[in-house]
Amino acid sequence: MKKVYCVLLLFLLVGCGSSEDTPDVTVYRKILRIEYGETLSLKVSDFLSCEDKDVLKQSTMDTSKITYDENTYPAVGLYPIVISYPVEDSTQKATVTLEIQDTTAPTLTKEVEVIEVAYGASDYDFYQHFEATDLSDVHMDIDTSKVDFALTGTYEAYVSATDAYQNAIHKTVSVHIGEKPQPIPQPIEQPVIQPQPVIEQTSVQPTYVQGILVVNKKYGLPASYAPGVNGEAVYALQQLIAGMRANGLQVLDSYSGYRSYSYQNQLYWNYVASYGQAATDTFSARAGHSEHQSGLAFDLISPNGQLLTSEPEASWIAQHAHEYGFIVRYQAGKEYITGYQAEPWHLRYVGSHAPAIYASGLTLEEYLGIQGGGYY
Missing domain, CATH: 3.30.1380.10 (Muramoyl-pentapeptide Carboxypeptidase; domain 2)
Structure with missing residues (x-):
């Protein structure tokens, strides 16, 4: 009976030692999200973890599916990445995903707070006061629906710049409609006084x-x-x-x-x-x-x-x-x-x-x- 126990103990010891020789590789991240325009520097350790660092060093990534736009950045989208890593005498593969996302709104590079508009000038070009930039195409929109061009006063207009991925920046500006020009009657007994030119006052100070x-x-x-x-x-x-x-x-x-x-x-x-x-x-x-x-x-x-x-x-x-x-x-x-x-x-x-x-x-x-x- 003593001999049987010794054989069983020896078998258990050999089994445990064998499992320790095969380190576990875990895919701890299925999807990696990166903002559009950021520098791309992928590592195996972004997706896999293993106690034996040599396993990660010997692993390779196939990133051939990633496409780039004219800005040399990875284009917005989902890309499969195949990682090959060694397990004992074989090679295993894991497929993970890289997501390039655009969540950044455009930036206004030219803007004003107040716009002076002549009375009745409903065709005024508001767009001349604003410019926006972004890594993708930008659409500028100015809502003047609350501006009454036929009534002197100050109103609010709404400016928005939206990129190709529907990220937007919004701004409220004041629009001042000037006073209604007074009709100039035709003279009956004396000539009409014509408007005078602006005389620049250079010596006057506040x-x-x-x-x-x-x-x-x-x-x-x-x-x-x-x-x-x-x-x-x-x-x-x-x-x-x-x-x-x-x-x-x-x-x-x-x-x-x-x-x-x-x-x-x-x-x-x-x-x-x-x-x-x-x-x-x-x-x-x-x-x-x-x-x-x-x-x-x-x-x-x-x-x-x-x-x-x-x-x-x-x-x-x-x-x-x-x-x-x-x-x-x-x-x-x-x-x-x-x-x-x-x-x-x-x-x-x-x-x-x-x-x-x-x-x-x-x-x-x-x-x-x-x-x-x-x-x-």
């Missing part, structure tokens, strides 16, 4: 008093001053409009905001042609003297498309604009100081100065102790 930019008939801006609409002021205006609506008041989201020097020049002389210069100077600024050029002034608009003069809206604005950083710039009874007729719709952003100016009951000229009135 004036700040107590940190507030001053623009009136005595203090002007140079033609080169073109900051566009002020982002902080626009945000405050949107909050003011939301506050009006929360109180049941009627006002449009659109408004008349930033105007360039040349645009104001054209607007002013069109008015002169219709009403004469003396009358025009009471309600329209000459180029370089409009607060709208500062990007800090806004005209609110009623739902009927006209400048806001209705009640109780106008009274609410007069009493609450300062809570949002604004003052009503041209007050009734102060025309000889501001130089303009009362405009309950015209708001000027002065930020943290607004509560003190409002509490004083003074015009901006009076509060800052600066000259106002006419041009001369």
Whole structure:
């Protein structure tokens, strides 16, 4: 009996030793995903694992099925890869998959935040302001369906750039529709005054008093001053409009905001042609003297498309604009100081100065102790 036990023990020892001579090879990854455009550097160890590193070193990969595009990158798609590895005196094969995927959106290489469009210019080329790049073909789309080209104000347009694999980048921009040109009547007794050319003001510089930019008939801006609409002021205006609506008041989201020097020049002389210069100077600024050029002034608009003069809206604005950083710039009874007729719709952003100016009951000229009135 002792002899039989010894033989059995010897058999078990030989069997265990034999299994240790055959290391296990495991396919631990069936699919390897790589982003399109990344450098491809495949290794057997990306798919197989084995305690005996020599097995991995002796293994080979057949990557002949991978195709490349004109950018020299592996093209997007699924590719079978055959790995051959040694097992004792034979060779085993395992088939795995390489997936090249594109999940990266295009990049905007040219963009703007605000676009100025003339009144009625529904054929305006918005695409001139945007460019995008990507490793695959890019399609650019601009949605202006919410822009009313026949109503002065500021609207939102939506820009998207989409690549061949439906990755997209989106952007919202502001579109400002300029004021409707006033009809120029044919003269009956006197000739029509033709619009004057833009006179570049090179010597004029912006004036700040107590940190507030001053623009009136005595203090002007140079033609080169073109900051566009002020982002902080626009945000405050949107909050003011939301506050009006929360109180049941009627006002449009659109408004008349930033105007360039040349645009104001054209607007002013069109008015002169219709009403004469003396009358025009009471309600329209000459180029370089409009607060709208500062990007800090806004005209609110009623739902009927006209400048806001209705009640109780106008009274609410007069009493609450300062809570949002604004003052009503041209007050009734102060025309000889501001130089303009009362405009309950015209708001000027002065930020943290607004509560003190409002509490004083003074015009901006009076509060800052600066000259106002006419041009001369």
